[in-house]
Amino acid sequence: MTKDRKSEERGVSRRQLLKTGAGLIGAGLTMGERPAFGLEPPMSAPAGAESPNETMIGVKFEPRDVVRVGIIGVGGRGTEMLGNFLALEHVQVNAICDVVRDKAIHAQGLAEKAERKKPEIYTAGDHDFENLCKRDDLDFIYVATPWDWHAPMALASMNAGKHVGVEVPAVNTLEECWQLVDTSEKTRRHCMIMENCCYGEHELLVLNMIRAGLFGDLLHGEAAYLHDLREEIFGDKGEGLWRRAPHTTRNGNLYPTHGLGPVSNYMGINRGDRFDYMVSMSSPPKGFEAYRTSKIPKDSPKWKEKYICGDMNTSLIKTANGLTIMLQHDVSNPRPYSRINAISGVKGIFRDYPARIYFDGQPGDEAYTGIETYKEKYTHKLWKEEGETAKGRGHGGMDFIMFYRLVQCLRQGLEPDMDVYDAASWSSPAALSEKSVAQGSIPVKFPDFTRGKWKQRSGAAI
Ligand SMILES: NC(=O)c1ccc[n+]([C@@H]2O[C@H](COP(=O)([O-])OP(=O)(O)OC[C@H]3O[C@@H](n4cnc5c(N)ncnc54)[C@H](O)[C@@H]3O)[C@@H](O)[C@H]2O)c1
Structure with missing residues (x-):
């Protein structure tokens, strides 16, 4: 199915509305009055509409003792968040990807300095993240790259069977929003937005x-x-x-x-x-x-x-x-x-x-x-449990609390x-x-x- 057709099927098509006037009548308006919702067709799927997949609402992570992590993007944000992963017990960072080799090597060094296993690095160009996604020793992939890369990286992670957490904003366009939803439902993998606030x-x-x-x-x-x-x-x-x-x-x-x-x-x-x-x-x-x-x-x-x-x-x-x-x-x-x-x-x-x-x-x-x-x-309760540890860390502690909770959800x-x-x-x-x-x-x-x-x-x- 083409992208256009797919988005049209999700909502009432604009052509249909104009042809029948049903949009105006449904909104309690007569022809000539300003339509209630402007010119764009509603893109939402009506409740109960045909959906090829089961919802992800209510779907739990499968419990595990150790959470095995891959990171894509170790610039400012990714490097700081690597610090949070390394500060947590029961987390193993197995792979790191960045197009800038020096940044990946620096991140690798941080893991070694924290006396953790040396993560393997992926630095062979814009699409080497796809090779990281294919590894069989990752449960969760964290994406901290420029915005335009979020969608392809999240999709590749889920399609390779990994849960994924994407930095903010998760994606730029409505088409990408639907791609995340459809892929999460199809692959049964979670796609989280890492909204620390x-x-x-x-x-x-x-x-x-x-x-x-x-x-x-x-x-x-x-x-x-x-x-x-x-x-x-x-x-x-x-x-x-x-x-x-x-x-x-x-x-x-x-x-x-x-x-x-x-x-x-x-x-x-x-x-x-x-x-x-x-x-x-x-x-x-x-x-x-x-x-x-x-x-x-x-x-x-x-x-x-x-x-x-x-x-x-x-x-x-x-x-x-x-x-x-x-x-x-x-x-x-x-x-x-x-x-x-x-x-x-x-x-x-x-x-x-x-x-x-x-x-x-x-x-x-x-x-x-x-x-x-x-x-x-x-x-x-999260601040009661971990507030003291969190406070010395970035953004007033909320970053650490988010990762602490993420690992809790994944492990339990x-x-x-x-x-x-x-x-x-x-x-x-x-x-x-x-x-x-x-x-x-x-x-x-x-x-x-x-x-x-x-x-x-x-x-x-x-
Ligand atoms: N939640 C927060 O508080 C917070 C704070 C800062 C940034 N962010 C978000 O984090 C993300 C990253 O921001 P940043 O400040 O770290 O930017 P940055 O530019 O410092 O880091 C981005 C990294 O991604 C790498 N990269 C780019 N394309 C890549 C590719 N194809 N494959 C692998 N690596 C690639 C770059 O080399 C760079 O190291 C953005 O989405 C941003 O909005 C969130």
Whole structure:
């Protein structure tokens, strides 16, 4: 089946809608009124629609004593995460791949320094990762490469019978989202999105408080990636080698999952609720231009680039249960770091950066209080167990907690906390925001990657 036909079969075709007018009538509109969901056809498969495969919801890892790991990409992120794997017991890193041989050798050396078995390295070009995937001594492959490589590497891992964890965002396009879902279901291998922010101390504390009912019925969340990355993105190494390029070809939210993953867990997205539709708009692109003017010599090839991605992209997401989420992205301007990380319900509100809370009836004239008093009762068990070890490590400890939990799930034969449906739906606002922005901020429908199964599943596993 061709790609086009496959995506058309998944939704109502645009031609069909225009021919019959059924789309308008179904939305309660007459001809001439603005359609409820803009020009794009809904791409979701209707509940109960033909699906060639069984769902991955409820599928547990097969238990094992030692988790055998392969890593693709040992740049900045992959090397740091190798450190977390090496810090954990019952983990054996057997293979490492990077197109830059020196980086692979450096990573190999880190394993030896940690007195672990020397991993074999794969450095023979862009597709040598396929040979790593074929090894028969790997249970889990971790992918930390530039975004365009995530999909082919995840697919190759699953097709070779390995579970895979992909860095964020898992993929760039809706077609790739469906490829992950279809391949995970077909191969019965998990495809996780390695969204470390879901394991932050505040995020897990708030998740526990939501579960205990402290916020009452939830209404609205706010999520973002607001991070001044200008120096890194204009550098001559690491992300400076590839992360400006998408700003020259795309206009939308390029990096949606750091804020959205935790808010999705608060709201039970894909677990009793799901993203329904979104609208998006972008500010003008000015930050990179201004930075280049002040910092980059005029003879640099970077002056040939034209940046088209609006600096501040703002989206609004509506969920099937009617909740709302405000989602933002800006990496091009001076500002203090924030993922916003806010959630409100009928009984109170939490906002991060800095962390503060307000509950109905709280003394103090409608002023926020800190979160310290809630920590004793609501600190998440993962932070109780491993918080001390985690705190000295990267990103306030959440990276270590994520890998600790991953290994726990793999060893004990549990369901992963974040599965292929989360990978697809949390990453999809990238493509959907581009569509909405390109068409004057029209509403665009989210595909239902779970094919209706979100209704039967309850809260986040973490
Ligand atoms: N979760 C987080 O907090 C976090 C933080 C930083 C980066 N990331 C994500 O991690 C990923 C990697 O980012 P980074 O900062 O490490 O970038 P990087 O450029 O430092 O590292 C990428 C590595 O991939 C290698 N590579 C490129 N193509 C390859 C191929 N075909 N085969 C094998 N290796 C290949 C490069 O040589 C490089 O070493 C990105 O998806 C990024 O968004 C996540």
